[in-house]
Amino acid sequence: MxxxxxxxxxxxxxxxxxxxxxxxxxxxxxxxxxxxxxxxxxxxxxxxxxxxxxxVDPDDPALDDDRVARFFWYHTSTQADWPTRDFDPAAGLTPETRRMAGGERRVSAWVASQQAKALHVGTYEAAVHNMLRRSRDQADQRSQFYLYRVRLKPSGVVRKRWLVDPGNFVGDVVLDEVCPPGVDVARYLNFHEDPGGLSLALGRDAIASVQRIAVPLPDSWDGGWVRDAVAALEVVSGTVVPANGTPARRVRPSSPRAVLGRELGASLAGRLPVNLQDQFTSASAFAEGEDPEQWARRTSGLAGLIADPTHVLAALDRQDPWQV
Incomplete structure (x- = not known):
């Protein structure tokens, strides 16, 4: 639903x-x-x-315990296989990294702590907000993101009453601390993404199925805005003027094209809710040497996730769900 x-x-x-x-x-x-x-x-x-x-809004329908599993829930990630089956956070560690981490015993303890973390899902708004925040705070501006739509198992037990956001300073939640034995899903007030909305902390076993699309969608841009932005970018120089001054004080200036790209992105951000404008501006930042049309399509597509979610939901509807 x-x-x-x-x-x-x-x-x-x-x-x-x-x-x-x-x-x-x-x-x-x-x-x-x-x-x-x-x-x-x-x-x-x-x-x-x-x-x-x-x-939390007292009219939020997710306050009804019996309705939690009926709703769609969402998540954004750069992982193409979330939630990863047989998750092994140490799989990419080299022998040197394991040694510097303190040896196998400490690595094993770290793996256990990572595997004990709860998964997070929330509203569509929270998932998009999370993607933009990561682009700004975790240097993921050029990362490929995936939007997941999640169905919960109807048999899952929902914790009574919601919690204040239980995440630590990096947002991690230990599953057993919010979902004690006999509880599969915990609702919490999200302060950081879609503030005031209810998100869920849960284990992998509480998820029945997921659908996934890559975002922004490849055909989701505003053709008029993209055409005008590309035309404007192509008439200005993409050449960076050499820096002046001593090496200690030298600052590499931006090209006129990069400056205009940032202005165009900021202008588009101004059409969005005020609590997303800063994150959107960072996520859509124009990079030196970037292709104007590719940048404009991606930037317009990001804005479309917020301004017109209907085409995103339609794309998810076309995806076959897979069992988790």
């Missing part, structure tokens, strides 16, 4: 000091994060430890 996808929807806020709850749009949250908005109940700003934060 597909839920309504809306990157621009309002969010629920809750104040940790006065317990006031109210709804806001993303522009309000952006201003609040810059300390230019306050809690309507007590006047507190974002600078306090118990300041207001997004919280």
């Amino acid at each position: 597909e839920r309504r996808i809306d990157f621009w929807r309002e969010r629920q806020m809750s104040c940790g000091r006065c317990d006031h709850r109210w709804r806001v749009d993303l522009d309000w949250i952006d201003r609040w994060e810059q300390a230019t908005e306050t809690c309507p109940g007590c006047g507190m700003t974002c600078e306090h430890e118990d300041s207001p934060r997004v919280t």
